[in-house]
Amino acid sequence: MRCCNSAATTPRSPSSRASAMAPYGAKIRAPHALVMTFLFKSGSLREKLKSIAQATYAHSRNLAYFVFTYKGLLAAQSRLQGKKIPFHTFLAACLGGWLVFGDNNPINSQIIMYLLSRILFGLSRLAVEKGYIPQPKQDPFPLVAALVWGTVLWLFEYHRETLQPSLQSSMTYLYEDSEVWHDLSDFLIYNKRTDSK
Secondary structure (H helix, E strand, C coil): CCCCCHHHHCCCCHHHHHHHHHHHHHHHHHHHHHHHHHHHCCCCHHHHHHHHHHHHHHHHHHHHHHHHHHHHHHHHHHHHHCCCCHHHHHHHHHHHHHHHHCCCCHHHHHHHHHHHHHHHHHHHHHHHHHCCCCCCCCCCHHHHHHHHHHHHHHHHHHCHHHCCHHHHHHHHHHHCHHHCCCCHHHHCCCCCCCCCC
16 A cells, blocks of 8 residues: 555646646735735726736736746756756756746836845855855844835935836835825825825
């Protein structure tokens, strides 16, 4: 008798992994698209719902395509060389990133920026673990937080066009639209700034 479920021990194919990424992408993109669309985009309800559906579909599709491409290239390299080495991971992901996320659009831009911030933190921790930089005597996070907020507000105030559009919208709402007070409904709905003439 076999002691375990074969389905649980058999490696999943690239296509099955890709199909699992589609609902994952929908789960993380749909709520974000819903909030950002109703807060910052104008248009009819139909247009907003269409925008949400398009963003969710694009995010889910790209994640599924990337997983399929990455796992397929990884398997191909391992088969050709008879073993898996760390460079296989890097090369497969580079090619997948170029093929799937190479188009500079709002969805891909948000995903890449999300990954970039986590890569920088990860590389910083790795540099400490490997001894390339000394272990900080104090937690560096407060300094990082100060520099991040100082830089982003400086960019917003003096070089706003360099920031990603959704970040511009959020910061405009927080730091400019909030200067206008109407009534208690401002706490419940989007408070669009109305400049007096």
